Amino acid sequence: MIRVNNISKSYKDVQALQRISFEVQEGELFGLIGPDGAGKTTLMRILMTLLLPDEGQAAMHGLDVVRDYKEIRQLVGYMPGRFSLYQDLSVEENLAFFATVFGTSIEENYALIKDIYQQIEPFKKRLAGKLSGGMKQKLALSCALIHKPKILVLDEPTTGVDAVSRKEFWDMLKKLQTQGITILVSTPYMDEAGLCDRVALMQKGEILRIDPPEQIVANYTRTLxxxxxxxxxxxxxxxxxxxxxxxxxxxxxxxxxxxxxxxxxxxxxxxxxxxxxxxxxxxxxxxxxxxxxxxxxxxxxxx
Amino acid sequence: MKIESINTKVGDAVTSAREKVIEVRNLVKKFGSFVANDHLNFEVYRGEIFGFLGANGAGKTTAMRILCGLSSPTSGELSVGGFDVYRQAEQIKRNIGYMSQKFSLYEDMTVAENIRFYAGIYGISVKQRKEKERVLLQKLQLEDARDKLIASLPLGWKQKLAFSVALLHDPKIIFLDEPTGGVDPITRRQFWDFIYEAAAEGKTIFVTTHYMDEAEYCDRVSIMVDGRIAALDTPEKLKQQFLSEDMNGVFLKLARGAQNGE
Structure with missing residues (x-):
């Protein structure tokens, strides 16, 4: 579903990504785990067709991220790390806006976002800028899902969020996965790795390991x-x-x-x-x- | 003779441990009809690492801003470092250190310029500042980065530097608002080495975090739910009280029932 082949990217003298390769299967929940500066955001922005790689190729659902960017944008949902919402539009207006941009309506795909959106629906007249962090997160997820994407990409959705909201958010992701959506999610929280089917551990633009979380710990043989x-x-x-x-x-x-x-x-x-x-x-x-x-x-x- | 010498030692530790540096009695803060802090009561002792936890929206930031002299309470009695929050907010600001992930150092100034700037704000003499700068850069092994812009430094270095800069004027109490977000697990632990060291020197550390393993490193932890302190004790006792293996379990049990939760 996602294929990344030898992608490199530099900003001036900083090598953000060094020959990154991996694949994500259809319906998989795949985690990019690593601290700030690991290259997670750069990688996601390349996959989202928002940034050009210096070298290498990447494909989303068989479409090339450079050549086929228009088609890709129709089939992916993206929740960037900094909120993508329009602060001076209401909850309802934000959702309607994203639906319209993708040529759909809230009603058409309501079933997909129902569980998530219902939690913020009582505040639908409120401006997005006036929402609390957890509510913004739910609205951003609803907006990323409103055009029924095949692939959902989430950049550190749980950073700065408390332990309870984090758990709720992962429950939502698991539910979306059962509906056949392929999910690529990044996080600096190591404990969230265990919730993914497979993870790539990243540090300074490199992938240190890719495996199911249980395999990663099983391969560690030193005395502890x-x-x-x-x-x-x-x-x-x-x-x-x-x-x-x-x-x-x-x-x-x-x-x-x-x-x-x-x-x-x-x-x-x-x-x-x-x-x-x-x-x-x-x-x-x-x-x-x-x-x-x-x-x-x-x-x-x-x- | 022997017993007496032991007693003196223990006695010192006990008196210093009992010296209250923060006292909060019935703190209430309202925004219109919304009660952000609902009768908070706690005290923090000298040299203690005090963890201030709670869900997003539970009222932590409001309380922290009041303790730092940045906002006034609606009612209640509070003293920080021996100063009254109503009448001596300026003295409080001069006697505490504050560091947050969001705001700490000026990105478009160099390491040395930031140190000079903060030293200036706190009225540290040029001679003293030069000496402090030398010691600080040596300790952080940042001598070569002296003239680099903050923006060019890795996040982990920025955090350690921000912490050291917040200690520049030798405050009694240091407030840390989610100091370790986003860094790798080794850098995060190195930061805690700094915290332990400062506490061992008698500084009082008041810290918020979303990492529940870090809650275990605190001497005592308070957990806020819906504007109230729902629990306050040592991590060990909290785990016993809430029948949990770790602090994550304690937190989930307490915060799940929240009304103001998001």
Missing amino acids: LAARSTEMHRLILDLREWDSIDTAYAFGQFAHVTPKKEGLTAYELERYLKTKNHQQLQVHQIAPGIEDVFMALIVGNEE
Whole structure:
């Protein structure tokens, strides 16, 4: 459904994308996971026919993003990171505007947006500029869907959104997926990777890994230990001081620890931390999460 | 003799821990008929990392603006750093540091110009500023970036620099409004190293975040729902109270019932 082949793009002296290749299958929910500056937005803008690549080709539903841009624009829905809405039009007017631009009407495709739009319909006379963040997000999604696109592209739809709204938003995406829409979504939140069918982990214009999330963590073979004590900051400093430790980072209430040599046991780590007088120690071996893998990949990439 | 020496040590820690630097009693803020803050009560102690969480629209920003002396409460008693928010808003501004993701440094000025600008605002002498600038750039390993425009720096550097600049005038309390959005997971943790370090030096940290793992790094966390503080305790106790494995679970349980939710 989406095919990207060796795409590169530079802005002056900044290489935003370096020979990126991947494919998204029809009906797939595909995630681009990475921090600011990874190249997620640039890649999406190229796929949306809003930006020309320096090198490489990309096709959406078999249509070339440079040559066939007019056809592509009819079959994709795009929710950019900064809101695309007209602040001085009302909720209803924004939706009607997007429908008209695509030569359709709100009534024609109402079924597709019903679940989402109903949540903001009580405020349909309100100006978009006066909506709260979560409501704007729902309106922008409705506007991106009103012409019944085959492919939906969402650029960081959940950035700066609270945990509850984020969960609701992902529930909406899952529902849209069941209606046959192919979805490409980007996010800086590692925990959202697990909600995608497949993800591309991106950093500084490169793809570090593409796989289903469960595969990404399964491929990580290094020993990983988790430790906690009553003093997190001192714990991390003590861990980093020990020459058997490669990395130590806070992960919620635990510090995740990668030893330099494989096979360092929880018992050995605990014995070391006891010599540093840590209280209420808990140390055990754990399976990695996406964030652990991502951090290891970043470090590996920079070396 | 031995016991006495231990007591002095512990005693110091206890007194400093008990020194209240923020006191909020029955804070109410209304916009017309809308109650953004509905009788908030809490205190924050010296050297504490205090997490201020809540859904979008729960009233966090309103409360934070009042604590920073940028907006007046409708009613209630509040003191920040020993100053009264009604009568001493200017002193509050001079004695706190503030950093947000949205506004912190001037993008079209260089690193050195930003430092000079903020030092000027806070009345730091030229001699002191030069020394502070040297130490700061060395600590951040930004000596070579001194004359670069802020716009040209990676986001992670900007955040660390913004945090250091907010500490330039040696404030007692520093307010951080979603300081770590958008950066990679390693840079985000490096930022927390800075926070821990500042707290260990006795600075009080008041921080908002949407990353629930970061809520775990706070000494205490308050969670706002519909303009009220729905829960306030250590992360450990909150997890016990709401029978959740992690802070994400606590947050979802509390915020899901929100009325003003979006």
